[in-house]
Amino acid sequence: MASKRGALIVLEGVDRAGKTTQCKKLVQALLQSGLPAEMMRFPDRSTTIGQLISAYLEKKSELEDHTVHLLFSANRWELVPVMKKKLEQGITLVVDRYAFSGVAFTSAKPGFSLDWCMKPDTGLPQPDLVMFLQLNPDEAALRGQFGAERYETSAFQKAVQEKFEQLMKDQTVNWKVGRSFALIHCGDGTKAIIYPTGLLF
Numbered sequence: 001m002a003s004k005r006g007a008l009i010v011l012e013g014v015d016r017a018g019k020t021t022q023c024k025k026l027v028q029a030l031l032q033s034g035l036p037a038e039m040m041r042f043p044d045r046s047t048t049i050g051q052l053i054s055a056y057l058e059k060k061s062e063l064e065d066h067t068v069h070l071l072f073s074a075n076r077w078e079l080v081p082v083m084k085k086k087l088e089q090g091i092t093l094v095v096d097r098y099a100f101s102g103v104a105f106t107s108a109k110p111g112f113s114l115d116w117c118m119k120p121d122t123g124l125p126q127p128d129l130v131m132f133l134q135l136n137p138d139e140a141a142l143r144g145q146f147g148a149e150r151y152e153t154s155a156f157q158k159a160v161q162e163k164f165e166q167l168m169k170d171q172t173v174n175w176k177v178g179r180s181f182a183l184i185h186c187g188d189g190t191k192a193i194i195y196p197t198g199l200l201f
């Protein structure tokens with residue numbers, strides 16, 4: 001019997017919003033409910049492209065802004081065959097950042113339109129659900145290690161937050177916004193419903 005396709009679930013938010021913690025909790029909850037699930041993250045720093053991105057983020061190298069945008073996108077595209085295979089095997093993928101981060105972070109830089117930023121990611125697998133972890137950038141700045149990597153300044157994170165808010169107006173994307181997320185119902189074991197908890201705006 002062919003297994004049901006897994007769901008593609010993305011978590012987005014400003015830096016230090018707690019996405020990684022929420023992704024891990026979600027994968028754990030899905031597994032406990034009997035649904036095969038795995039976590040992925042972008043950038044995936046383990047590939048050759050990912051290592052170039054990582055050095056840039058750690059401020060060990062400089063890259064021209066368009067170039068690094070295209071590298072982030074290429075890093076997603078190089079993982080598409082793996083993602084498709086897992087989804088076809090019925091594995092739900094919980095992904096820490098995706099193309100929305102790509103667009104929000106680059107378009108927060110001067111001289112970049114949303115439109116230009118979105119082009120290289122056109123055609124990527126569409127997420128079934130995008131959860132936006134809402135955290136005020138000032139609150140995020142108080143969290144551990146803020147400032148260690150490129151982009152971790154309060155002013156830039158506020159600009160990124162505004163770009164995310166623009167992206168969330170796209171009704172073709174299934175956005176859910178909250179401070180955390182919970183799994184409430186797993187029906188007959190083939191379906192999971194995730195709902196946002198905490199403050200919504």
Ligand code: TMP
Nearest residue numbers: 015042043072097098101102105106151
């Ligand atoms: P992270 O590994 O802690 O999630 O950080 C990755 C950083 O890279 C974060 O500041 C967001 C940024 N980023 C982009 O600028 N473009 C992208 O496409 C992605 C996925 C992340």
